[in-house]
Amino acid sequence: MKKTKILLIYTGGTIGMMKDYKSGALKAFNFAKLLKNIPELNQLDCEIQSHSFETPIDSSNINTEHWVAIATTIEETYHEYDGFVVLHGSDTMSYSASALSYMLENLSKPVIFTGSQLPIGDLRTDAKENLITSIQIAALREKDKAVIQEVGLYFEYKLYRGNRTTKINAEHFEAFASLNYPALAESGVHLKVHYEYLLKPNKLKKLVVHKNLDTNVAILKLFPGFNENLLKSVLSTPNLKALIIETYGAGNAPTDQWLIDHLKNAKKNGVQVINVTQCSGGSVIMGQYETSEHLQQMQVINGKDITTEAAITKLMYLLGMDVSPKLFKTIFETPLRGEMI
Template identity: 35%
Template structure:
């Protein structure tokens, strides 16, 4: 019996056409499907948005999550076509908004519009449908012959077809000459029902430290209404305390009730605030370690936590919890 799948189209490069103002998303989901030829699945199509993903914001995340939640019981899997620029953010946020989703949800897109002869779109779409028909329940991203956990993905290239990497965990599966080969990974199989929860607080900031950064800017953010900050520190998460005392500023912000998440500017491996003095001092001031999370996952997890009304201590406990394989807790 054929798997029954749903394509939710939201725009992006994959659906774009040339216009006087540059590439704009115009193709429908049916247009995308027609260019794939025969696929061994029973596929329905619904166009829910038509946006360049640079315009994808929290309002759209909520809308997409609501649509996935609404349709999930009618299908074996869902494919979400999406622009690549913010796809990793959407995948991470859907992971938190749709915890314990009962079916696989696969995000995909392309670096070149599907109507171009040498586009990567057909292969990515075919991969996404195959993933939707065969993956365990969860939120994934399919791109360039790799299936990755959505909350572990980062866009690392602007034009190359190999645009996304799975950070700090191997891809869930790869396409080889033997077909779709899955890794032996023990993903969570939580029996709890999926509950849609789109309550988030997007009044957060992501800051990358650099030599000479003035910590007064952190207070300016807080005074402007920022409710939480993710700081990408150096190496294992170290932060300066000489002259421009970022460490002391973090302590003051936390005492004001503003959680500060400490991550690393390095794409791979983890932050560890216990190893160096510059990290330990931040830890003593109350900084919350992001461990090996991506920045995309850390910022969306913070938004979701604040949306639940969590205070600083509850946010710290939440970041010490692995919700959906987004972080390695040792």
């Protein structure tokens, strides 16, 4: 049998750095010498090749153009490789994994995002385990088919659905959580895959790569003391097409008349308004309390249990698809890649 072929796509981030022990400075890791530096990879029964961004990007500088570059690399090499591992800085990894999940329609191969909290050459690094296991997961096959057929995020012994994740810690190795959806796989003494939670794509449909993302979107987080001037300022943003409101608890917001009036007016002017909870876990349930009835009555879009990262990238994707305003609410409230209930 031919070996499984995996492509590493290095975008930047801590995982791609090594410490120069003489100077103590960090320098870029040479992925062309990956097997030499990490001989453990030779134990995996797969062929590994790498592709690096010309200029590594700190994940704080990631934008939609970089997402298009990753998607294009996958599109151009899709038939050459059996799986893809994207090495990425952890700060915006959940945004990138969410975006790629929408951009890669009918994906039937694994695209696994991973990174690390410490550089690959550090004494106590988490980079080696994250990298080795991500490649192992991307290479998993049964009956000559990929086990994982979606965009995942692997970090600290767990594989999550990428568009279900949030970065929760800047210091611990366990940097990510998926509070509204179970892990897809767990790495311990054995690698355990939870098959019942995996996406099962339609294998008859070909990969379609969407590269048109519309960034005329905004996020507004509610807080006690939130005022009318702030809302007016955000809603007066030129070319604004959609606004995510991060509400309290199960989708609750102040009942001030000025808030209702401005949101109604925004909707009348074609701005899509989405209700997403600012809680890390749980779901928006509009109408459960009096403080969300006014949002339900004005037909604000229900974000349900979607993360803010998945919501904002879903907006960019749907607006880029030029979805009809009449259908927008229905389509947003429909799970497209397993990102919501």
